[in-house]
Amino acid sequence: MEPNQIRKKILRFSLDDGPRGNHCFFHIIQQHSSFTGRVNQGYSRVLLQLFGYTGHGKSAFINSCKYVLEDSDILIPYAEAEERASGGRTLVREAYNLTENITIVDNRGYNTMNSFQRAEIYAQLGNFIPIGEKVEWMDDYTAMMHRLEDAELNPNYSDFIVPILIYSAECPLFDRKEVQTFMDNCMKMTGVAPIVVITKKKSGDFIEIEKHFKRMGAETVIAIENYTNEDHIKTHGRTKDILMVIHKALENVTFRLRQERNPRRDWVRRKKFLLEYIHKADQEKRNIEEERRREEERRREEERRREEERRREEERRRAQENINPWYWPF
Numbered sequence: 029m030e031p032n033q034i035r036k037k038i039l040r041f042s043l044d045d046g047p048r049g050n051h052c053f054f055h056i057i058q059q060h061s062s063f064t065g066r067v068n069q070g071y072s073r074v075l076l077q078l079f080g081y082t083g084h085g086k087s088a089f090i091n092s093c094k095y096v097l098e099d100s101d102i103l104i105p106y107a108e109a110e111e112r113a114s115g116g117r118t119l120v121r122e123a124y125n126l127t128e129n130i131t132i133v134d135n136r137g138y139n140t141m142n143s144f145q146r147a148e149i150y151a152q153l154g155n156f157i158p159i160g161e162k163v164e165w166m167d168d169y170t171a172m173m174h175r176l177e178d179a180e181l182n183p184n185y186s187d188f189i190v191p192i193l194i195y196s197a198e199c200p201l202f203d204r205k206e207v208q209t210f211m212d213n214c215m216k217m218t219g220v221a222p223i224v225v226i227t228k229k230k231s232g233d234f235i236e237i238e239k240h241f242k243r244m245g246a247e248t249v250i251a252i253e254n255y256t257n258e259d260h261i262k263t264h265g266r267t268k269d270i271l272m273v274i275h276k277a278l279e280n281v282t283f284r285l286r287q288e289r290n291p292r293r294d295w296v297r298r299k300k301f302l303l304e305y306i307h308k309a310d311q312e313k314r315n316i317e318e319e320r321r322r323e324e325e326r327r328r329e330e331e332r333r334r335e336e337e338r339r340r341e342e343e344r345r346r347a348q349e350n351i352n353p354w355y356w357p358f
């Protein structure tokens with residue numbers, strides 16, 4: 029397919045939002061996928077959720093998506109995409125509309141994480157953190173639970189979440205276990221296999237990285253070169269690669285909506301997953317603290333033992349001197 033055709037398909041994509049309510053005839057028809065090609069089943073927009081390590085190109089990908097969908101040669105930096113020596117650039121969870129029915133979310137990037145920070149990633153994935161809110165890495169159970177309670181005040185059932193993992197070709201080595209776990213958990217939480225996007229394809233061996241991801245079971249891996257301030261002359265290949273990511277995401281949505289889905293049940297499933305995850309994170313934190321406490325106890329015990337030995341040695345020496353007061357070491 030030509031880039032222009034893909035672009036048109038994306039722009040025209042709709043979740044077929046029809047009449048609501050169980051009493052409604054159209055609604056009953058919509059419940060049965062055999063009647064219609066695609067049914068929204070209560071979903072009103074597709075939410076493309078971006079995740080990945082800091083600096084791997086999430087924000088640049090958003091700018092690229094907007095750029096290839098717009099009919100313009102001016103790259104507008106909607107999302108702040110910048111090189112940073114330390115820490116992440118994007119700290120606030122922001123959403124950008126790609127079309128009327130498709131929104132893309134720039135989530136906070138991560139480096140190495142403790143289990144609560146991982147839980148925070150899943151809170152973003154499950155859409156439990158409001159858009160436009162600064163994502164603080166939380167480090168305790170109570171704060172995380174408060175976060176969930178707040179989300180319940182304003183639950184969002186109508187977003188169909190598609191996870192997208194952004195990974196830079198500049199980083200050939202990665203923590204395989206962590207990435208694998210993340211991909212598996214994306215599936216458990218959203219029911220959709222994450223799409224892997226390898227960015228900066230001109231700067232690294234993207235074919236090798238693609239193989240790694242495929243071996244880990246990734247279904248869709250697409251290597252792209254983002255359009256950036258410095259380099260944004262539109263080309264056929266680059267534009268097509270970027271459009272294909274959105275296109276594949278929509279294919280996933282269409283496929284999943286052919287099976288029966290229930291947005292409320294999906295939301296509850298995400299919440300259950302997150303609750304379990306937070307409990308596990310809490311247990312892990314307690315175990316680590318307990319291990320640290322035991323280690324400290326062992327260290328103190330060892331110090332006490334050495335002190336006791338020194339004291340005994342000193343007593344022995346003194347006793348020796350008292351028994352033999354005329355003792356001279358000739």
Ligand SMILES: Nc1nc2c(ncn2[C@@H]2O[C@H](COP(=O)(O)OP(=O)(O)OP(=O)(O)O)[C@@H](O)[C@H]2O)c(=O)[nH]1
Nearest residue numbers: 083084085086087088109110116117118137228254
């Ligand atoms: N050459 C090239 N540079 C890229 C590409 N993608 C991103 N960059 C550059 O890499 C830097 C980091 O990109 P960002 O988009 O800010 O990364 P991020 O994942 O949003 O990072 P955080 O917000 O910190 O999580 C910026 O200078 C981008 O211009 C790409 O495909 N090719």
Ligand SMILES: [Mg+2]
Nearest residue numbers: 086087117118
């Ligand atoms: Mg960013």
